[in-house]
Amino acid sequence: xIGIQDMGAAGLTSASCEMAAKGGAGIELWMDKVPQRExxxxxYEMMLS
Numbered sequence: 001x002i003g004i005q006d007m008g009a010a011g012l013t014s015a016s017c018e019m020a021a022k023g024g025a026g027i028e029l030w031m032d033k034v035p036q037r038e039x040x041x042x043x044y045e046m047m048l049s
Contacts, residue, residue, distance in 0.1 A: 011047060037049060
């Protein structure tokens with residue numbers, strides 16, 4: 001594990017941006033690897049969930 005960030009109110013959107021900013025780097029997310037709380041969620045729904 002290189003870094004950890006809690007999932008705040010803005011979900012994956014906020015957490016991923018905060019980790020990238022703290023690391024001074026960009027970030028690439030593979031949305032097909034993100035666990036879904038409901039089947040068939042859109043990328044938009046996953047980013048804000």
